[in-house]
Amino acid sequence: MGYLLIIIAAILVNNIVFSQFLGICPFLGVSKKLDTAYGMSAAVIFVLTLATIVTYLINLLLIKWELEFLQTIVFILVIAALVQLVEIILKKISPALYSALGIFLPLITTNCAVLGVAINVATKNFNAYGLDYNLLTGTIFAFATAVGYGLSLVLFTGVREQLKLADIPEGMQGTPIAILTAGLLAMAFMGFSGVV
C-alpha cells in the first residue's frame, strides 16, 4: 500500500516539474513536438531509474568510507557515464530515436531532475509513507518521479502544439507564453495536494 502512495505522490502530488522545479531547462527545449517529448520521457525514465539505483549503491560505500563530501562529484560523474552508455546503446539499437533526440540526450546529464532525485533518494529526503528507506522504495520513487516528468512533458507539449495556432501578443510569443502555460499547469497540479 505504501508503494502505491509513493507512486501517486511522486507522479501527481509532488510532480517533479510543477511542484519541485527540477528538470525545467530541457523542458522548454524538448516540448515543441509530441514525438520528441515521448522520446525524451522514455530516455529520462530509463536514465533516472538506473542512475538512482547505481548512486544509491555507491552512496552506501561513500558512507562506509566516510567520504560523504564527495557525494556531489561522484554522483554527477556516475550520471554522466550512464548517459554516455545510453547514447552508445541507443545508437546501436535505434538510430532513428537517437537522431530524433539529438542534442537532448547528452543534455540529460545536466538535467537537474536526475541529480536532484539521486541526491534526494540517497539522503532519504522523500516521503516513504511508513515504509523503510531502502533500495526498493528509492527505486520505485525514482521511477514514479520520472513517469511524472514524462507526464508533465507530454501534457505541456500537447498544449504548446495547440498554442501554435493561437493569436499571441508579440511580447509573449515563444518563451513567455510557454512558461505561463507551465504556470497554469502547475496551478492545476496543485489540486492534487492532500490526495495522499
Added chain:
Amino acid sequence: MSKNAKILLNGLVNENPTFVLLLGMCPTLATTTSAINGLSMGVATTFVLICSNIVISLLRNLIPDKVHIPAYIVVIASFVTVVQLCVSAYMPALNDSLGLFIPLIVVNCIVLGRAESFAAKNGPVASMMDGIGIGLGFTYALTLLGMIRELLGTGKVFDVTIFSEDYGMLVFVLAPGAFIALAYLIAVVNKIRNK
C-alpha cells in the same frame, strides 16, 4: 570601452542567462521565493562560475577534446562541493533555505555552458570577466524575480514590510506564481529589447 568591460556588460544585458539565454531555469524558479534567497543563490552560483571559468580556461589546452566534458564536470563539481561545505559550516541558515539547490549548481546549464562556449576558447582574465558578468546577470535576475514574488506574495521585500501580508497574493510564493512571474518578466524584457 575596454574589451574586458565589454565582456562583463555582455553577461548583464545582451547575454543575460535568465532573460535572454534562458538557462538555469531550475534554480531561478525554485529559489526565488524571497529576495534574499534569490540573491544568495545568485551569489553562490556566481562564485562557482568565476572559479570554474578561471580554472577551465587555465587548463583548456591540457584537456584533450574527447574527455573535456567529464573534466569540466570534475572541476565544477569540486567548486560546488567547496561551496556546500563552507555554507554548511559558516552559514547554516542558508543551507536551510537553499537546500538541495546548492549541489544542483553543478548541473546548472549556465556553468557548464559558459565553460564550453567561453572558458574553453579564451584566456583566464577574459574568462574571469565573463564569469563575473554572467554571474552578475544571473544574480540580478534572480534577485529581481525574488523581490517581485516576495512583494506580491507577502507584501515584504528583504523582510521589510511594504504592505500588509493580508493583501498578498499567496500564489506568487507557490509554484505556479514562479512560472507566471518569470513569464511576464521575460515578456517585458523581450519587448524592451525588440523596440
Added chain:
Amino acid sequence: MERLQSNLKNMALSLTLIALIAAGILGVVYALTKEPIAIAEQNKQNEAINLVLPENDRIEQIKAEVEINGQNDSLKVYRAFKGDQLVGYAVETMDPKGFNGEIRFMVGFDAEGNIKDYSILKQGETPGLGAKMNDWFKAGKKGQIAGLNPGKNNMIVKKDKNDKGQGEVDGITAATISSRAFLRAVDAAYRAAFSSSDNAIAADAATGATKTDGACDEAGEKTPAADCCAEAGQDAQTTAEEA
C-alpha cells in the same frame, strides 16, 4: 599552445591528474570545515532547546519511546535542572503526517506539564497556510498553546471532538491538517516527557516523591501510559518511604 591530442595516454593522464588534484583540495576543505559544521549543527540544536525551556543550568538527554500515528518512535527528551530541581522538559518531537510530509520541532514544558514554548526545526508545509505553524501557536498569537497543559487541556483543534470533549486550540485558518499534525506531535512530546516510566522514576530521584506523583496524575489520564505511571508512582512512593 596547441590543445593536447586526444590519445589514450593523454586522456587518462589529464583526467587522473584533475581528479587527484580535485580530491586533494576537497579533502583539505573537508578537514577544515568538519568541525565548524558539527558545531553549527550542535548550536542549532542547543538554540532550539534553550528557546523552549524555562531557565536552567543543566540539561540531561534521554530517549523515550512513544507511539506516533500507530508506529513506535523514539523521541529525544531533554530534562532541564536548576541545581537539583527538575524545572522542565524539552522534547524533539515530530509527526510524519503533516500536509507535506514530516514536521519536526522542539517543544518545552515546565515540570508540571504546562507548555512553555516551541521552535520549529523542520517543516515543508504550504507557505501562507501550514507554514504559519512557525509562530501561529506561540504566546500572544491566535493559536496560543503556551500555558496549556496536555494533561489537563484538550489539545486538539476547536472543530474536533474526542472523548475529552471539544478541542481547545485554535487551528491555523484553512490549514487543519497541518494544525492536527502539529498538535499530535505536541501530544507525543508530552507523553514522551511525562509518561515513560524511566522518566518518572528518575524524576523522582531528583525532585522527591510528591513531584513524581503529580506528574503521574496528569499523565495518568493518557491511556497507554496510565498503567506504567501508576506503577512508577507506587514504586516511587515505596522508595520515598524507605528513604
